[in-house]
Amino acid sequence: MAETDKKEQVVTPWDVSAEDQIDYNKLINDFGSQRIDAALLEKFAGAIDVPLHQFLTRGIFFSHRDMNQFLTNYIATKAGEAKNAFYLYTGRGPSSGSLHMGHLVPMRFTKWLQDALDIPLVIQLTDDEKFLWRDIEFDTVRQLAIDNAKDIIACGFNPERTFIFRDSDYYQDMYETILSCQRATTMGTSKAAFGFTEESNIGKASFPPVQAAPSFPTAFPHIFGKDLSKKAKGAITCLIPCAIDQDPYFRLSRDYASKLGCNKPALLHSVFLPSLAGAGTKMSASATDGSIFVTDSMDTIKAKIEKVVPVAETVAEAGDDVSLEWLKFFLEDDAEFNKLCEDRLAGAVSGVAIRDRLVAVLQDMAAEFQARRAAVTDEDVEKFFSKRSLY
Ligand code: TYM
Missing domain, CATH: 1.10.240.10 (Tyrosyl-Transfer RNA Synthetase)
Known part of the structure; x- marks a missing residue:
C-alpha cells in the first residue's frame, strides 16, 4: 500500500486507532502541546524530594501543557517565596466493572504525583458521560462508578487528601462552574472539538463543560472555599495527568480560564498502553x-x-x-x-x-x-x- 493510502490516525476521547504505530510527534503538533524534554525533567527532579517516576524517565508521560510555569510556581511556593496552592485532577468514565491495565497508567502516576508534590487530588467519575454515550441503564452506570472507585482507592491514594466524586451526585455543587463553561461554549466549538453531528444526542454536546469544570477551584467550595476572590482564584492552579486522548476537554478548560477568572490548568499527557495484539490501538475495555x-x-x-x-x-x-x-x-x-x-x-x-x-x-x-x-x-x-x- 502506498504511504498516502495509510489510514489516518484517529485520537479522540472515544476512538484511538492508526494503521500501525500511533505517531505521537504528529499528535503533539496537531494538539499544540509541548514535548517533555530533558530540561523539564531536570527541573521536575529538582522540585521534589524523590526520584522521578519511571513513567517520566521512560517517556511514557511524553507531552505537557504549562508544566514549566507550574514547576516555577511550585518551587517558589515550596521555598516560601510565593503563596500559591495546587491540586491534581484526574478521572474515569465507568464503562466496565473494573479497570484495565491501561487505566492504571494515569492512576499510578497520579498517586506518585500526589505523594511527590504533596498536594490534594480530586477524581471525577463520569457516570453521566457513560450514560449518554453507551447503552447502559442509569442505576447500572452509577453502580459501575462505585465499583471503579474501589479499584481506584486500591491504587493507594491518600484518604486525607483525595476527594472522589460521581457526577450524578456531585453535579449540583459544581453547577455554577459548569454553567459558566457552558455559556462560554458555542455549538460550533463543541462540534469542532468533539465531532458531534446532527444525530448526536444533545446531552453529549453539553457534556464537555462537565469534564472541564473540575479544572477550576470554584467547582470545589468545600476544598477551596465559597465565593473565591479574584486574587484567591489566581493563586490556585490545577494539574491534570491523563492519557493524551482526554486533551480535547482540557483545551476547552484552558479556553474558559480567563472568562472564569481562573488559571489555565497544566497537563501531563501519557502515551497509550497498546492492546496485547500490538500497536495502533489503545487497550480498551470493550476489546x-x-x-x-x-x-x-x-x-x-x-x-x-x-x-x-x-x-x-x-x-x-x-x-x-x-x-x-x-x-x-x-x-x-x-x-x-x-x-x-x-x-x-x-x-x-x-x-x-x-x-x-x-x-x-x-x-x-x-x-x-x-x-x-x-x-x-x-x-x-x-x-x-x-x-x-x-x-
Ligand atoms: P477513561 O475511563 O476512558 O480512562 C481513564 C483514564 O485512563 C486513560 N486511559 C489509558 N491510559 C493509558 N493507556 C490506555 N490504554 C488507556 N485507556 C484509557 C485515559 O486517558 C484516562 O486518563 N472521560 C474520561 C473520564 C475523566 C477524566 C477526567 C480522565 C473525567 N475527568 C480527568 C482524565 C482526567 C474517561 O472516560 O476516561
Whole structure:
C-alpha cells in the first residue's frame, strides 16, 4: 500500500486507532502541546524530594501543557517565596466493572504525583458521560462508578487528601462552574472539538463543560472555599495527568480560564498502553481479548497473553516487541528492563522468554492489586466521597 493510502490516525476521547504505530510527534503538533524534554525533567527532579517516576524517565508521560510555569510556581511556593496552592485532577468514565491495565497508567502516576508534590487530588467519575454515550441503564452506570472507585482507592491514594466524586451526585455543587463553561461554549466549538453531528444526542454536546469544570477551584467550595476572590482564584492552579486522548476537554478548560477568572490548568499527557495484539490501538475495555483487567485471574492473564501477544523471531526495535513494550510500563527494575531490551535486539534472548517474563510481572502486579482491592470497604468509599477540606 502506498504511504498516502495509510489510514489516518484517529485520537479522540472515544476512538484511538492508526494503521500501525500511533505517531505521537504528529499528535503533539496537531494538539499544540509541548514535548517533555530533558530540561523539564531536570527541573521536575529538582522540585521534589524523590526520584522521578519511571513513567517520566521512560517517556511514557511524553507531552505537557504549562508544566514549566507550574514547576516555577511550585518551587517558589515550596521555598516560601510565593503563596500559591495546587491540586491534581484526574478521572474515569465507568464503562466496565473494573479497570484495565491501561487505566492504571494515569492512576499510578497520579498517586506518585500526589505523594511527590504533596498536594490534594480530586477524581471525577463520569457516570453521566457513560450514560449518554453507551447503552447502559442509569442505576447500572452509577453502580459501575462505585465499583471503579474501589479499584481506584486500591491504587493507594491518600484518604486525607483525595476527594472522589460521581457526577450524578456531585453535579449540583459544581453547577455554577459548569454553567459558566457552558455559556462560554458555542455549538460550533463543541462540534469542532468533539465531532458531534446532527444525530448526536444533545446531552453529549453539553457534556464537555462537565469534564472541564473540575479544572477550576470554584467547582470545589468545600476544598477551596465559597465565593473565591479574584486574587484567591489566581493563586490556585490545577494539574491534570491523563492519557493524551482526554486533551480535547482540557483545551476547552484552558479556553474558559480567563472568562472564569481562573488559571489555565497544566497537563501531563501519557502515551497509550497498546492492546496485547500490538500497536495502533489503545487497550480498551470493550476489546476484552487484547486487554488485561485488574480482576483477571493468574490463569486468565497467562492464557490471554499466550493467545494474543505476537512473538517475532527477531525485532529491529524494542518498540516492535509487544511484550517489551508492556514491560516498559510495568517492569520497575531499570537495570533488568534495559538488559532485556539489549538482549532482545542482539538476539540473545527469545521473544517467548520475554513474553514469559511479562506473564510473571503482570501476575505479580495483579495479585498485589487484588489483595489491596479486597481490603477496600464501603466505609472507605464513603470517606473518599465525603465533602471535606483536603488541607
Ligand atoms: P477513561 O475511563 O476512558 O480512562 C481513564 C483514564 O485512563 C486513560 N486511559 C489509558 N491510559 C493509558 N493507556 C490506555 N490504554 C488507556 N485507556 C484509557 C485515559 O486517558 C484516562 O486518563 N472521560 C474520561 C473520564 C475523566 C477524566 C477526567 C480522565 C473525567 N475527568 C480527568 C482524565 C482526567 C474517561 O472516560 O476516561
